[in-house]
Amino acid sequence: MRCSKWTKNGSAYGLLDEYCLQTVPSQRKVTAQNCDRHSNVINKRKISNIILRFKGEIGKRRDLGAEVWGRKSKVRTKKSGQKEVGQRKRDLRRRFLSWRCQLSVDQWQHLSQKLCDRLKSQLSSHPQLKTATTLLVYQSHRQEPDLKVMWNEPVWAKSKIWGLPRCIKERPSDRKPTRLSWHQWDPTQPLVDGVYGLKEPDSRWNVLRPEQVDLILVPMVAGDRLGYRLGYGGGFYDRLFDQAQWRSIPKVGITFDSLLVDRLPHDPWDCPLDAICTEQQWLGRVIN
Numbered sequence: 001m002r003c004s005k006w007t008k009n010g011s012a013y014g015l016l017d018e019y020c021l022q023t024v025p026s027q028r029k030v031t032a033q034n035c036d037r038h039s040n041v042i043n044k045r046k047i048s049n050i051i052l053r054f055k056g057e058i059g060k061r062r063d064l065g066a067e068v069w070g071r072k073s074k075v076r077t078k079k080s081g082q083k084e085v086g087q088r089k090r091d092l093r094r095r096f097l098s099w100r101c102q103l104s105v106d107q108w109q110h111l112s113q114k115l116c117d118r119l120k121s122q123l124s125s126h127p128q129l130k131t132a133t134t135l136l137v138y139q140s141h142r143q144e145p146d147l148k149v150m151w152n153e154p155v156w157a158k159s160k161i162w163g164l165p166r167c168i169k170e171r172p173s174d175r176k177p178t179r180l181s182w183h184q185w186d187p188t189q190p191l192v193d194g195v196y197g198l199k200e201p202d203s204r205w206n207v208l209r210p211e212q213v214d215l216i217l218v219p220m221v222a223g224d225r226l227g228y229r230l231g232y233g234g235g236f237y238d239r240l241f242d243q244a245q246w247r248s249i250p251k252v253g254i255t256f257d258s259l260l261v262d263r264l265p266h267d268p269w270d271c272p273l274d275a276i277c278t279e280q281q282w283l284g285r286v287i288n
Contacts, residue, residue: 088265096222100143112146114279132214134161139199151187163208164201182208210245222259227272227285241271250274
């Protein structure tokens with residue numbers, strides 16, 4: 001209820017009405033009723049005191065708001081920084097995927113063959129890798145480096161145990177898959193259609209536990225010389241490597257040399273790889 005008579009006159013009573021509306025509802029109701037019942041009794045001095053009291057209360061609230069805003073601004077600055085990193089990642093991802101998709105089939109196969117040759121050389125000779133028996137790999141998607149050259153060779157197919165991922169839901173209530181489940185795979189076995197257009201192993205095949213795995217070959221859009229990886233943005237491998245039992249397993253990123261840059265933007269939760277293999281070089285951060 002507004003004191004329309006007082007506001008119309010533009011007097012101190014109008015100011016009182018304005019401040020009444022900025023207080024809590026109970027105060028506003030009582031004051032408005034008093035204004036209607038005793039409009040000819042309340043003197044201006046009392047009204048002025050009420051106005052000053054309201055001014056002081058509002059000032060306190062503004063000071064408190066400024067203090068709270070100061071604390072929140074630090075959080076907002078951090079969040080805005082993360083949003084900036086996310087936008088830079090999206091821009092780079094589009095650019096790198098565009099370059100990769102422009103490769104002809106012959107170029108893609110040639111680069112993949114050279115990369116597999118270098119990878120096989122490292123796996124055969126490197127002290128930390130030559131004893132690796134169980135390898136987690138991936139099926140090429142959107143012209144990622146194709147590793148099928150390795151398991152198509154009889155020597156490699158028989159001497160290694162291969163694992164492929166399935167994208168699954170963490171909980172039945174999840175709207176979409178959020179994590180990877182690894183299954184032992186025989187290269188002679190057919191794969192099934194999975195989410196995101198990926199070929200996946202059958203869910204009935206044996207599940208591989210972390211303690212059974214010797215090496216993970218990680219797909220990526222691009223990488224940098226610090227070992228950081230730019231993926232597709234789904235966070236599947238980030239969540240995998242956030243678990244201690246998976247984090248300790250050697251991780252080698254696989255990408256083409258043209259997609260290896262000096263430095264990529266990365267978030268605090270990004271886990272650097274132990275090494276990166278391209279068709280032209282082996283870049284070791286931990287596995288030299």
